[in-house]
Amino acid sequence: MLLIFFISLVLSFAFTIPTIYLAKKTNLVTDRKKRFHPAHTHQGIIPRGGGIPIYLAILLTSMLFLPQTKIIIGILFASFLLVVLGLFDDRGDISPYWRFLGNILISAIVIAFGLGIPYISNPFGGIIRLDTWQLPVNLFGTHSIWILADILAIIWLTWTTNMVNWSKGVDGQLPGFVAITAIFLGLLSQRFTVHDINIQSVTIFSFIVAGAYLGFLPFNFYPQKIMPGYGGGALAGFLLGILSILSFGKIGTAVLVLSVPMIDAIYTILRRFKQRKSIFKADWGHFHHRLMEIGWGKRRIAIFYWLISLILGVSSLFLKGIEKLVAFATIALVLLIFIVIINRMKKI
16 A cells, blocks of 8 residues: 555656646746736746646556546546646636536536445434435436435535635645545545445555645645646545545545635635625635734645644544534634634734
């Protein structure tokens, strides 16, 4: 497992070097003087397209070490489409509404390959079944569509894709917490699996994802030499969402380990609603922006996200059911109080 993780890491590291060169040669860059973005925190001209080396590392390592089941092929294919969508956005900032539609369609594609949420853990005990409402389909063979399970899976993947992508505004912030989250999802996948993919494959894929993002980290840490771009950020959320539903009971784990970016995303949506702005339009006001406003440096913010993810990941190994829900609610309350204090400090 460690060897596979290391191979993914080395491939990602190696692919990032030519990607930086090609991004500069093809003008796939962000220049704040020519291309204003309200959420960006960087200075100067920074290459984009970080999704390319990350995806190539995941693709090659998966082809080498994973059985090519229908679900694995579907994940790799859908991930490719997401990276392509990301490249178009990195090149010209396509409409967020078109991006959102693309997220839904790509999520539906991977669901069509057999990924779904047949049931979820009930925090009060037992499970909640989602596979009882089925629609028989006779197309290329007889199979059934799990209507409720598939719809919820599409919603979940679209949510994680965007939620994680929003937390990439500071150098090194995203690759670190994504790698940590993937590792813990991989460790917890040993408990049970319900899809056409064995437990070992889920764990291996988790470590492949972790290695790919960790290999990208040295080039993205402050001062960053390349940005993840929409492809790298959206792919992170998409893959973590997939890992969280590949085996039983990990959606609650993902919610816990990703508490900070998830609460930040919920707060951002509510804030934009209150200000009567589109929830899809980027702005300044994410949690990492608030930390910068009180004087935190980019290195400190990135390491803070990593440490929180690590602490919550370790906690997820021991907490069960309602305990995870209580932990999430506690973190939400602490972050809310912290944001309120920062807002009041700004007014003084």
